[in-house]
Amino acid sequence: HLDTWDTYFGSELHHGTPFRRAAEEGLLDPEGCAHVGTRGSVYGASDLFDDKAFGFATTRSEEIQQVGILGVIEALQARTAGRPVYLSVDIDVLDPAFAPGTGTPEPGGLTSRELLSVLRGLKGANVVGCDVVEVSPAYDHAEITAFAAAHVAYEMLGLWSAADDAKSARNTPGVEKGALTLGPDQSLR
Numbered sequence: 001h002l003d004t005w006d007t008y009f010g011s012e013l014h015h016g017t018p019f020r021r022a023a024e025e026g027l028l029d030p031e032g033c034a035h036v037g038t039r040g041s042v043y044g045a046s047d048l049f050d051d052k053a054f055g056f057a058t059t060r061s062e063e064i065q066q067v068g069i070l071g072v073i074e075a076l077q078a079r080t081a082g083r084p085v086y087l088s089v090d091i092d093v094l095d096p097a098f099a100p101g102t103g104t105p106e107p108g109g110l111t112s113r114e115l116l117s118v119l120r121g122l123k124g125a126n127v128v129g130c131d132v133v134e135v136s137p138a139y140d141h142a143e144i145t146a147f148a149a150a151h152v153a154y155e156m157l158g159l160w161s162a163a164d165d166a167k168s169a170r171n172t173p174g175v176e177k178g179a180l181t182l183g184p185d186q187s188l189r
Contacts, residue, residue, distance in 0.1 A: 001090065001104060002035055002043065002058070004051050015134070023054050030055030032083045034076055036118065037061050037093040040106040061108050069114055073121030080125055085163075087122075087130040087156050089115070091149050099148050101140025112148050119155040127163040130156035 001016065004023075008016035022028045035051065039061035051058050057079055064072055092102040095109035110118075135149045 001040065001092065001106075002038055002047060002051050002056075003090070004035075004054060004056060005047065006050070019056070020054065023056075028086075029083070032080055032085075033057065034059065034079050036072055036076070037064065037110050037115075039108045040104075061110070064110070064114070069117050069121070072118055076118070076122060077125070080122075083126065084128040085122070085125045086128055087119075087159070089119075089130075089132045089152050089156070090134045091132060091145060091152070092134050094148060099135075099145040101136050101138075101145030102134045103136050103139070104134065105139075112151070115152060116155055119152065119159065122159055123162070124166075125159060125163065126167075127156070127160040130160055132156070 003016055003018050004020040005014075005016045006012070006020060008014035011017070013021065019028070019030075019033070023030045023033075033055070034057040036059045038048075038058055048058060057075070059067070059072055059075065067075075091099045092104050092106060093110055094112060094115060096102075096105035096107060098109070098112045099105075130153070132149045132153050135145055137146065140146055
């Protein structure tokens, strides 16, 4: 979900409001932010309008089917190029079949394969931090969500580590730029 509401049940500080608060406080630049996989009946036209007015890019779940995962990756790469990137994955971006253990399950989400493909497509991004949120073990069945979240975190940490390695290589005498380039058969891990 967007997490850019002004208030949620009367509260300005809630799990549905953090990105708006962060933008208002100058903690992030919305022009470099993107929401992918947004869906659900709790959003109205005004929510999407507000999101756009703040400068956030939004790719709704239905749009992913039209542009494909590669289109999503290309849009994210263009939006984040040359910027520090903080990845925040709300596990409910996944369809409940792949992540039932969340407080806000919503049909029509990404598959775990699609999400992992998007993350892997961000190889080379300047990842400076990451998190996985909205995992609720009390609602999880057979640890499906926990395994998905752990794998997502693993992939994000790989991106973060590769970005740190690239920064170290750029700042280390005798190490050429591009020394950490991975081939198509190699992994970030």
